[in-house]
Each structure stands twice: as C-alpha cells, then as structure tokens.
Amino acid sequence: MSKGKGKDRGSGYRRPRALSPLREHLRDTFWFAPTAAMVLILLLWTGASELDAALVRLLQEHRNFAEIDELIRIVNDIKPVVSTVSSAMMTFIGVVFSISLVAVQMASGQFTPRVVRIFVRSRITKLTFAVFLATFTLSLLVLTSFESEAEARRVTTVPFVQSVLTLFMVALSLFLFIAYVNSTLRLMRVGHVVDRITGECLRVLDRMPRGAFDEAVVGPEIGRVGYAGQAGVLRDVNIARLVRAARGQGVLLRLLPRIGDFVVPGTPLLSVHGSEEGREPARGALRYTVMVGVERTFHQDLAFGLRQLCDIALRALSRAINDPTTAVLCLDRIVQLLTVLANRPLGAVGHPDGKGEIRLVQDVPDWADLVDLAFAEIRICAVGSPQVTRRIMAGFDDLLRIAPEERRQPLLRQRELLVRSVTLAVPEAERAFALEPDRQGIG
Known part of the structure; x- marks a missing residue:
C-alpha cells in the first residue's frame, strides 16, 4: 500500500466531530424539553413546599402569629391570580401554538418544506413551550397547597414561596412569549430564513478539513464493505472510528456515497485499499461509524445549504408564486457561498491518523458540482424573468473575477447556457x- 502523509494539511488539521444520534433525536423532537421542564418544576415545587412549611414552623416556634396572619392574607390575595393562571394557561398554549402551526405551514408552502426543520429545532420555541407547560403544572400544584380558612395557630403551611414562584413563572412566560412571537415573525420573513441557512452553511465550511488530496495515496482496491443498516439519508460519518478501524488493519478506507446520498441495505459503503496483507475491518469495528436519518442535516453536508437556497428560489420562480425578488435574494447568498468556496480545495478529502498517514478518503462535491447545483435549475426557470437573469449574469462576473483559472470553465459553461436560453426565448x-449584469436584478 502506498503511504501518504497529511503534510499538506499542516498542524491545523481538525478532524470533524461525530454527530451524536441522541442529541440529534432530542433536537428533532418536541417532547423532551417540556417533559424535562415539568419534572424540574415538580422538584422546585417540592422544595418550595418544604420552605413554606419550615417558615410556618419557625414563626409558630417564636409565636409570631401576627406574621402568620399577614402571610395568609397575602397568599389569599394571590390565590385568585394562581387560579386564573391555571384555568387560562392551557387555553393560551393551545391558541398560541395553533397559530404557530399555521405559520409553519405557510412558511413551508412559500419557501420550501426543508425550512420546517428551522422551526422544529428552534430553541426559543421549545423553551417557550416548556415554560408555558411548567407554569400550568405549577399553578395546579400550588392550588393543592392552599388550605381552608382556619385559625392562625392551627395552620401547618402557607404557600407563600410557592405563590411567589408561580408569579415569577408567569412573568417569565410573558417575557418568553414576546421573544417567541418576535422569533417566529423573523423566521416567516424570507430574508431571515435565507440568512439563517447561509450562516449554517458557512459554519459547515469552517468545520471542513482544508488541504488538497493526492490520489496517489489510494492503493489498489482489495475489497468492499456494504451498508447493513436501515434505509435512509446518509447524514454523518464518524471519522475517528473509521480512521481507527483502517489503522488497525493497515489499510485505507474510501467512503463511496456522499453525505446526503440515500442508502439502502447492500449499498456499497466503503472500499478497502492496500496491499495483499491488508484485511477488511471487522463488522464490529465499523459499528456506529455512519448515521442515517430521514432527512439531510447541515453537520457535514457541504451542499445542503445550496440545495435549500435553490429550492426557495425555484419555488419563488414558479407560476404559483411568481416572486423573482426572492429568487434574487437567494442568488445573493448563493454567490456569497461560492465566493467563499472559490479558492478552497474541493473534491476528495483525506483524513490522517495520529502519525499523519491518510487512512480515510471521503468524497465531497467538487467545484463543478457546486456550480451546477447553484445555477443549473435556477437558470432554466429564470429565462422569462429579466430581473433574475441580470442577477445571474452579475454573479457570474463576480465569480469569474475571483475564481482561479482552473475553475473558470464551469462558470463560463453555465453563462453560455444562460445566454443561449435567453436568445431562444426572449424577443431580440x-x-x-435581460443579459445586462445587475446585482439588484433590476435596480
């Protein structure tokens, strides 16, 4: 087996962290945060009950019955508020989140169904839902602590601390409601959605290993390993586990499907390269090395951000919506992402072991793939919209000024195809x- 060192990566190489399946499951579900919040509020209520009982015992030991009477008066004044909260909070939760579901449905129809994951994974949404349910649960628990009228000397507990805690939770709920409404309205605006997608895509680029890869490192293929799990989209690869498995057998592994590909049982997953003495890693060593799910994620998927931006632009250019300004907004961000990628090594990525020897090769989209993804579909749908064709032409001009000579051909090809399409479809x-470059489309 030919041995290659990861010297071109330098000491700055950072191996991507594996995606935690449990963490991803919890982020994609809505049950965990409210359940945890209700358990926590139960513990807080228990502690507050103990504090109330201890406070009454302390006052009774010192025969401060006047203070007990004052506490009872204060608590009785708060009781109607607690009762109102308990009866109104659940209705409030239902109305607020019914409106939220309508907003999500409208956003998925206007932009793309892929943006629903932004709402589902929104921390402010889960926190608001959790605090609302916790406040409702606490109000019910506090109501059970109120005693019927009795003489101060016979009182065993006064839910003073519990009532104060309830008022605090009500205030927190109102504050989070304002923040939640503001966040939801922002996510319904296309500019903020596009900016959110672009930000996540840029974070993926920052985590991607840098450096060119020498194909001479890959030796002859001596075997293949098939995928044996459930069918789904390849979302994440545990680079560290695969590198250890390859080092243990003295081979090099190559991941055949890309992140984002749909795999089924039997799909070739890894090719094994090395000398005749090398062996395929055992199945046990390859367990939990890949993560498959029902939809793509941003974690290691370089092209997922561009895919979402293109989907939003295509939806905007459809006859049902006819919103070329939104398509121009998406093209602004597409050009931004390609500008960042223009001078970065793309294609196959080699992951070294601790000694700097390449043990895993992972194929990622190259420059031509990303340019085609960014412009091909939009170009086809934008022929009848001069606002969009002008923005595409301006984007080509900007990228051609930035891209190195060896990466100009895919851009020139897409530009030539756009010119041909406009020539055939648009009156002379x-x-x-329609072909005059304009960064604002029709500014």
Missing part, C-alpha cells in the same frame, strides 16, 4: 436588457 429587442 429585449435580449440585451
């Missing part, structure tokens, strides 16, 4: 206008 009197 309007062609020059």
Whole structure:
C-alpha cells in the first residue's frame, strides 16, 4: 500500500466531530424539553413546599402569629391570580401554538418544506413551550397547597414561596412569549430564513478539513464493505472510528456515497485499499461509524445549504408564486457561498491518523458540482424573468473575477447556457436588457 502523509494539511488539521444520534433525536423532537421542564418544576415545587412549611414552623416556634396572619392574607390575595393562571394557561398554549402551526405551514408552502426543520429545532420555541407547560403544572400544584380558612395557630403551611414562584413563572412566560412571537415573525420573513441557512452553511465550511488530496495515496482496491443498516439519508460519518478501524488493519478506507446520498441495505459503503496483507475491518469495528436519518442535516453536508437556497428560489420562480425578488435574494447568498468556496480545495478529502498517514478518503462535491447545483435549475426557470437573469449574469462576473483559472470553465459553461436560453426565448429587442449584469436584478 502506498503511504501518504497529511503534510499538506499542516498542524491545523481538525478532524470533524461525530454527530451524536441522541442529541440529534432530542433536537428533532418536541417532547423532551417540556417533559424535562415539568419534572424540574415538580422538584422546585417540592422544595418550595418544604420552605413554606419550615417558615410556618419557625414563626409558630417564636409565636409570631401576627406574621402568620399577614402571610395568609397575602397568599389569599394571590390565590385568585394562581387560579386564573391555571384555568387560562392551557387555553393560551393551545391558541398560541395553533397559530404557530399555521405559520409553519405557510412558511413551508412559500419557501420550501426543508425550512420546517428551522422551526422544529428552534430553541426559543421549545423553551417557550416548556415554560408555558411548567407554569400550568405549577399553578395546579400550588392550588393543592392552599388550605381552608382556619385559625392562625392551627395552620401547618402557607404557600407563600410557592405563590411567589408561580408569579415569577408567569412573568417569565410573558417575557418568553414576546421573544417567541418576535422569533417566529423573523423566521416567516424570507430574508431571515435565507440568512439563517447561509450562516449554517458557512459554519459547515469552517468545520471542513482544508488541504488538497493526492490520489496517489489510494492503493489498489482489495475489497468492499456494504451498508447493513436501515434505509435512509446518509447524514454523518464518524471519522475517528473509521480512521481507527483502517489503522488497525493497515489499510485505507474510501467512503463511496456522499453525505446526503440515500442508502439502502447492500449499498456499497466503503472500499478497502492496500496491499495483499491488508484485511477488511471487522463488522464490529465499523459499528456506529455512519448515521442515517430521514432527512439531510447541515453537520457535514457541504451542499445542503445550496440545495435549500435553490429550492426557495425555484419555488419563488414558479407560476404559483411568481416572486423573482426572492429568487434574487437567494442568488445573493448563493454567490456569497461560492465566493467563499472559490479558492478552497474541493473534491476528495483525506483524513490522517495520529502519525499523519491518510487512512480515510471521503468524497465531497467538487467545484463543478457546486456550480451546477447553484445555477443549473435556477437558470432554466429564470429565462422569462429579466430581473433574475441580470442577477445571474452579475454573479457570474463576480465569480469569474475571483475564481482561479482552473475553475473558470464551469462558470463560463453555465453563462453560455444562460445566454443561449435567453436568445431562444426572449424577443431580440429585449435580449440585451435581460443579459445586462445587475446585482439588484433590476435596480
């Protein structure tokens, strides 16, 4: 087996962290945060009950019956508030989140169904839902602590601390409701959704290993390993486990499907390269090395951000919506992402072991793939919209000025195809206008 060192990566190489299946499951579900909040509020209520009982015992030991009477008066004044909260909070929760579901449905129809994951994984949404349910649960528990009227000397507990805790939770609920409404309204605006997608995509780029890869490192193929799990989208690869498995057998592994590919049982997953003495890693060593789910994620998926931006642009260019300004907004971000990628090594990525020897090769989209993903579909749908064709032409000009010589061909190809399409579909009197570069489309 030919041995290659990861010297071109330098000491700055950072191996991508594996995605935690449990953490991803909890982030994609709505039950965990409210359940944890209700358990926590039960513990807080128990502690507050003990504090109330201890406070009454302390006052009775010192025969401060006047103070006990004052506490009872204060608590009785608060009781109607607690009762109102308990009766109104659940109705409030139902109305608020019914409206939220309508907002999510509208956003998925206007943008793309892929943006629903932004709402589902929103921390402020889960926190608000959890605090609302916790406040409702606490109000019910506090109501059970109120005693019927009795003489101060016979009182065993006064839910003073519990009532104060309830008022605090009500205030927190109101504050989170304001923050939640503001966050939801922001996520319904296309500019903020596109900015959110772009930000996540840029974070993926920052985590991607840098450095060119020498294909000469890959030796002859001596075997293949098939996928044996449930069918689904390849979401994440545990780089560290695969590197250890390859080092243990003295081979090099190559991941055949890309992140985002749909795999079924039997799909070739890994090719094994090395000398005749090398062996395929045991099945046990390859357990939990790949994570498969029902939809793509941003964690290691370089192209997922561009895919979402293109989906939003295509939906905006459809006859049902006819919103070329949104398509231009998406093209602004697409050009931004390609500008970041223009001078970065793309294609196959080699992951070294602790000694710097490449043990795992992972194929990622190259420059031509990303350019085609970014412009091909939008170009086809944008022929009849001069606002969009002008923005695409301006994007090509900007990228051609930035991209190195060896990466100009895919851009020139897409530009030539756009010119041909406009020439065939647009009247001659309007062609020059439709192909004039303009960063604002029609500014």
